[in-house]
Amino acid sequence: MPGFNTLRVPKKYQDGSLAFLCRERQSFDSRLRCSRSYISHSSLVLFVFPFVYQSTCCFLQSPRPQIFNMKFSSSVVAAAALTGASAHTIMTNLVSNGVVNGVGVGIRVPSYDGPITDVSTSDIACNGGPNPTTPSNVVIDVKAGSTVQTYWRHTLTSTSSDVIDSSHKGPVMAYMKKVTDAKTDTGIGGGWFKISQDGYDSSSKLWAVDKLISNGGVQSITIPSCIANGQYLLRGEIIALHAASSTNGAQFYMECAQINVTGGTGSVSPATVSLPGAYKSTDPGILFNLYVSPISYTIPGPSVFSCSGGGGVTTPPATTPTTPATTAPPPQQTSTTPPTTGTGSPLYGQCGGTGWTGPTTCASGTCKATNEWYSQCLP
Numbered sequence: 542m543p544g545f546n547t548l549r550v551p552k553k554y555q556d557g558s559l560a561f562l563c564r565e566r567q568s569f570d571s572r573l574r575c576s577r578s579y580i581s582h583s584s585l586v587l588f589v590f591p592f593v594y595q596s597t598c599c600f601l602q603s604p605r606p607q608i609f610n611m612k613f614s615s616s617v618v619a620a621a622a623l624t625g626a627s628a629h630t631i632m633t634n635l636v637s638n639g640v641v642n643g644v645g646v647g648i649r650v651p652s653y654d655g656p657i658t659d660v661s662t663s664d665i666a667c668n669g670g671p672n673p674t675t676p677s678n679v680v681i682d683v684k685a686g687s688t689v690q691t692y693w694r695h696t697l698t699s700t701s702s703d704v705i706d707s708s709h710k711g712p713v714m715a716y717m718k719k720v721t722d723a724k725t726d727t728g729i730g731g732g733w734f735k736i737s738q739d740g741y742d743s744s745s746k747l748w749a750v751d752k753l754i755s756n757g758g759v760q761s762i763t764i765p766s767c768i769a770n771g772q773y774l775l776r777g778e779i780i781a782l783h784a785a786s787s788t789n790g791a792q793f794y795m796e797c798a799q800i801n802v803t804g805g806t807g808s809v810s811p812a813t814v815s816l817p818g819a820y821k822s823t824d825p826g827i828l829f830n831l832y833v834s835p836i837s838y839t840i841p842g843p844s845v846f847s848c849s850g851g852g853g854v855t856t857p858p859a860t861t862p863t864t865p866a867t868t869a870p871p872p873q874q875t876s877t878t879p880p881t882t883g884t885g886s887p888l889y890g891q892c893g894g895t896g897w898t899g900p901t902t903c904a905s906g907t908c909k910a911t912n913e914w915y916s917q918c919l920p
């Protein structure tokens with residue numbers, strides 16, 4: 542059963558993870574075997590070496606010491622699979638208005654913490670498939686304009702010191718979708734808009750996942766003040782890029798929380814995208830080699846919706862929101878027309894980023910960099 546018979550000296554990476562060069566014994570697709578079947582999500586084929594060694598590099602996160610000088614056998618493969626399981630993550634809790642709701646309260650948490658890797662499946666919306674989710678009959682009240690927190694944990698019983706393996710570098714995002722009944726809506730299909738994202742910060746050289754880990758797994762998400770009241774799905778998402786240089790190698794972790802928004806002005810109707818649909822396996826932020834520097838990363842999906850323009854469609858005040866527009870907002874890197882006022886950007890307006898020629902000050906709030914292409918006035 543094992544496809545590898547030689548373990549060479551492990552190569553140690555900065556984050557403490559190790560790569561082994563393993564000689565292939567049998568003529569099968571070693572890449573598939575290594576990355577999917579046996580070692581599951583914990584492994585990775587590095588394309589840096591194959592032309593030198595003609596071998597497969599199995600990448601193990603937090604490998605156990607006893608693996609080091611052993612040959613691959615079925616037991617070692619099992620140990621490696623266990624190691625891999627320690628790498629995944631789940632959005633377990635939602636904190637709203639300072640109230641910490643319990644694990645799985647108002648969130649459809651999965652029974653397994655593994656990723657979705659095929660962006661074309663309906664599981665990309667609210668998880669499922671290989672990770673069956675548990676329904677919740679709770680809908681959590683959230684005030685428009687407030688900042689909620691979600692907790693990310695390795696498993697449903699992990700603490701804040703066990704968020705996700707540090708090898709799982711990548712962006713952290715949040716989306717919303719207006720629904721009639723948050724308890725039963727599958728989330729599959731149109732209606733999604735992105736409300737926050739964080740990717741790679743080239744000045745600090747930190748990924749959003751790095752910050753999430755040092756933050757104890759707390760993701761802060763500001764709920765737009767201008768959206769309509771009512772029930773929504775709030776979808777937190779992490780993309781782990783450690784194996785993303787091969788197709789369907791990126792690992793998507795997402796959960797959907799069930800919320801009821803109050804206090805929204807309903808003045809802007811966001812442009813929306815579909816899940817599945819918003820991502821393609823070949824998107825530059827999804828088919829991505831994490832190990833090439835300097836790192837330049839484009840967060841996949843639509844641009845972030847903001848109440849002051851960008852990713853939104855203004856709704857006439859007297860009218861109730863109609864069917865949201867289905868066209869995707871323009872890519873984030875594209876500069877939008879800057880506001881004509883000279884007093885700085887309004888709250889939630891853009892105030893910086895590569896290619897931005899508009900105001901770099903805020904009429905209201907503080908200018909904070911979301912990524913190198915986008916800074917936003919936040920309260």
Ligand SMILES: [Cu+2]
Pocket residue numbers: 582583625628629630656709781792
């Ligand atoms: Cu994982």
